[in-house]
Amino acid sequence: MSNTAFALQEADNYIDYETFLSDSFDANKYADSIIQDGGDAQTALSKLAFSIASIDKQIQTQVSNNYDTLLGQVRGIRELEIVLSTVQDNITELKSSLNRLSGKIRDPYQQLNTYTIQLEHFHQTADLLRRLQRFVVLVRRLESQLDRDIAAAALTLHEIGIISKESDFDGIDIVTQEQVFIEKAKEQIENEANTLLKEGVRQQNQSKMAAGLQILYNMKQMETQVQSLITHMLDDLTKDIRHAVDMSSLQKQMRASSSGPAVRRVNNEPTFSNQGQWQQAVWKRMETLFRSMSDGCIQIYALEKVLEIKKDSFLQISYLEQVLKTLDATSLASRFWRTMAMNFEKELREATKLSGFLRNTFVNEYEKLYRLLQEFLSQVAVHNGISLGEFSQSPEYIIMQRSISIFDRKSTKITSTSSPTITRSKSTYTK
Numbered sequence: 001m002s003n004t005a006f007a008l009q010e011a012d013n014y015i016d017y018e019t020f021l022s023d024s025f026d027a028n029k030y031a032d033s034i035i036q037d038g039g040d041a042q043t044a045l046s047k048l049a050f051s052i053a054s055i056d057k058q059i060q061t062q063v064s065n066n067y068d069t070l071l072g073q074v075r076g077i078r079e080l081e082i083v084l085s086t087v088q089d090n091i092t093e094l095k096s097s098l099n100r101l102s103g104k105i106r107d108p109y110q111q112l113n114t115y116t117i118q119l120e121h122f123h124q125t126a127d128l129l130r131r132l133q134r135f136v137v138l139v140r141r142l143e144s145q146l147d148r149d150i151a152a153a154a155l156t157l158h159e160i161g162i163i164s165k166e167s168d169f170d171g172i173d174i175v176t177q178e179q180v181f182i183e184k185a186k187e188q189i190e191n192e193a194n195t196l197l198k199e200g201v202r203q204q205n206q207s208k209m210a211a212g213l214q215i216l217y218n219m220k221q222m223e224t225q226v227q228s229l230i231t232h233m234l235d236d237l238t239k240d241i242r243h244a245v246d247m248s249s250l251q252k253q254m255r256a257s258s259s260g261p262a263v264r265r266v267n268n269e270p271t272f273s274n275q276g277q278w279q280q281a282v283w284k285r286m287e288t289l290f291r292s293m294s295d296g297c298i299q300i301y302a303l304e305k306v307l308e309i310k311k312d313s314f315l316q317i318s319y320l321e322q323v324l325k326t327l328d329a330t331s332l333a334s335r336f337w338r339t340m341a342m343n344f345e346k347e348l349r350e351a352t353k354l355s356g357f358l359r360n361t362f363v364n365e366y367e368k369l370y371r372l373l374q375e376f377l378s379q380v381a382v383h384n385g386i387s388l389g390e391f392s393q394s395p396e397y398i399i400m401q402r403s404i405s406i407f408d409r410k411s412t413k414i415t416s417t418s419s420p421t422i423t424r425s426k427s428t429y430t431k
Contacts, residue, residue, distance in 0.1 A: 154218035223326035245351035345403035
């Protein structure tokens with residue numbers, strides 16, 4: 001070990017490195033602590049100068065001893081700076097290239113996106129124009145069909161409705177202008193279809209019924225219109241039943257036909273002297289009622305037969321199957337009979353509870369009531385091409401017989417007002 005190195009090592013023993021190497025070292029606090037400890041400032045300064053000189057000598061020694069190594073590191077640092085500078089330049093150039101590339105990609109992308117939106121709009125416009133052209137063609141076709149082929153016009157009208165529903169024609173003048181004509185055409189077609197159907201049912205004209213059903217089927221209204229027609233027929237029959245046994249209206253009728261002074265009776269009951277006239281009026285009403293019921297049943301059988309014959313040309317499914325599916329029933333005629341019989345029995349029960357005269361009339365002359373019912377059932381059986389004996393095995397016959405059994409003195413009990421369930425899938429008695 002050289003004398004200089006030994007001297008420096010000895011000097012280290014007198015230098016307080018830890019105080020000056022502390023991260024929390026504060027020169028002001030250090031000086032203040034020397035003064036507070038009563039130390040001599042001149043001595044402290046001398047120690048600091050000695051320490052500085054010692055550190056300088058150590059640095060010089062290290063530099064002298066490691067000159068070649070330090071010089072190599074300096075050259076390495078310079079070379080590294082050159083490399084870093086080159087890398088920095090390359091990075092700058094790369095960023096510039098990326099910016100140029102981004103510009104080359106972004107602009108075509110934005111342009112392509114614009115073209116895509118335009119193409120989508122072109123497709124939408126083209127589709128709208130095709131639908132609009134189809135709409136105009138159908139309207140012109142509808143104009144020509146209204147006077148010569150209502151069934152075809154109904155189909156055209158339905159297609160116009162589909163196109164209008166699926167397309168956004170808002171604000172298109174030609175469509176707005178045609179709406180008035182379309183609504184009038186729809187009203188005309190619906191009125192003609194319903195007229196044909198109702199007249200066909202009333203007249204039992206199969207051609208008219210078939211024509212009306214075809215028009216309604218083309219308009220996708222057949223099921224609802226048939227249901228509405230049946231409901232209307234049942235409502236009319238219920239009104240006829242209620243009128244036949246309505247003592248209030250009977251009293252007004254008898255008062256209007258009587259030549260003598262009007263006599264008001266409690267609960268609309270006749271006097272003893274005019275009971276015969278009232279009974280005749282009641283039976284006349286019942287005869288009219290059974291004719292109406294016979295006509296209604298025969299009309300329903302005729303309608304059911306036409307519905308069974310008519311079929312969807314594509315699906316080969318009869319109109320009857322589609323109507324029954326909507327009504328959730330197994331037979332149109334059976335549903336009609338069941339409802340009619342239920343209403344018939346209900347109205348007779350309620351009326352005879354309120355009128356002793358009416359109840360006595362039906363009980364005392366049950367044979368006449370029974371005969372009217374048999375004539376009614378016979379007419380229906382003849383229409384269906386079978387004998388009354390065959391028809392007597394049908395559910396329709398049974399529920400109607402049960403509806404008047406409450407007036408039969410021979411009956412040992414009052415039958416239930418509920419009707420048996422009828423499960424025929426189609427008109428068994430229509431030939």
